[in-house]
Amino acid sequence: MASERKATADPARSLALLWRTREPTSRSAGPALSVDRIVRVAIDIADAEGLDALTMRRVGEALGVGTMSVYTYVPGKAELVAVMIDTAYGEMPRPVVEGDWRTRLERIARDNLALYQRHPWMLRAETTRPVLGPHLMAKYDYELGAIVDIGLTDVEVDAVLTLVLGHVKSAARAASEVVDLERETGMTDGQWWQSHAPWLETFLKPGAYPTASRVGTAAGQQHGAAYGPEYAFEFGLQRVLDGIAVVVAERAASR
């Protein structure tokens, strides 16, 4: 924990890193390392083994250099993670989507979900202030552009995007937890519940929590597991879009 907490005392240093303001070295043979190389292996490590496996020693090792060499290019781990995040945003597609706003917004939601599925560490890393890098800016600009013309105020458009992206992140986090748990315990979600259920029943007085038991059982049977993250994502997304459609329609009617 704790790694992303630091508030990065010097804004200039962090921003310069994000925006890659750096005069190229005059040396003939360029240096062995670069911010890009570091970020690339760091993302690979985090993708494959999670944020906990991402240590500065590990990054140095993967690059074949000493641990402290990494610090020549990156002020600290928090800043490295920030650049990783901005880089990941950079790989998102930004197609021009045909169709109405709902189609476009739904597409944005699915693209963001896919991003989190490819880089689950982002769900645990983005705990501080947004990163303010070029790729995040481009993403924000693109996503706003898809819905600026739906008849809401600028402030409302911003809130609509925040709402949708928040839902995606919630759902992605839930899905990611299921995956994590399977990797760590070697059990599927269903197996995990089967192993815990007998113990739980030991403590539960029969008849306590009647609604929770009934609904929990129903959900478990429906999804073939205790929790269905895909269903939660789809159901929630459609509800959110329905809710947005209500204001959009209201606004169109009163014009």
Add this chain to the structure above:
Amino acid sequence: MASERKATADPARSLALLWRTREPTSRSAGPALSVDRIVRVAIDIADAEGLDALTMRRVGEALGVGTMSVYTYVPGKAELVAVMIDTAYGEMPRPVVEGDWRTRLERIARDNLALYQRHPWMLRAETTRPVLGPHLMAKYDYELGAIVDIGLTDVEVDAVLTLVLGHVKSAARAASEVVDLERETGMTDGQWWQSHAPWLETFLKPGAYPTASRVGTAAGQQHGAAYGPEYAFEFGLQRVLDGIAVVVAERAASR
């Protein structure tokens, strides 16, 4: 980092802790410590100084005992945090609310927001599987009970609750980040932006990201800060409830 990752190999041990299955000691003078005392000071520390300040040494210190004494009552830090979470859920109100489902659900959302505001560390701790303690079960049962009768299937009711709680958590997290940043930098949100803006403009080519700039400026002026977490919460909540109302109405009509 890393603290909540461990999958707690032994379910019986964790569950026994959560449900406080423990024969009272036969000793005349009870022991100096107890799970409850430990949990209480741990929550106080986390409330006051955040999850990062919560270390096992710190807990022992606050209790006036050696660090390792804490381990007599709690298998490890991850389990301690789990009990803290379940305990926090236990303090939530569970009133019988008059009115329609929307009133009840809105109340649930606000109560959950208040919980996260009182215990912001929960937003960073709940990264693993739900805790399965008695208070979480009671909370789940109560919240489901408020909406079981709205004419949806059990599975849908579960998804509705997940959606609303997910929105609350997203909004609470965003609000908490603003507060954190103010505490760490001693700047308000507005001041922080003012100190970063000149640097950012150095890198930005004029005319790049036109939509983002316009919307960002509008949002900033509206909220008197770069980001308005309260507005985002309210706007999103109404959209989500509107969206739920759409399915509820559909279902009522087709019956």
Add this chain to the structure above:
DNA sequence: GGCGCGGTCGTACGGCGTACGGCCTCGTTG
């Protein structure tokens, strides 16, 4: 009266992020 056991906790280990200072290499300069 002796024993055992539960509570207490000092010490130590392996891991983390990273400050510091030395070294080595190479383009630049007199």
Add this chain to the structure above:
DNA sequence: CAACGAGGCCGTACGCCGTACGACCGCGCC
């Protein structure tokens, strides 16, 4: 062409963290 200095590299060390281990100690029980 030789001396210099800056920039890249990195070994060592420090102060944190969670926690394994084993010793001590005082009480209830046979």
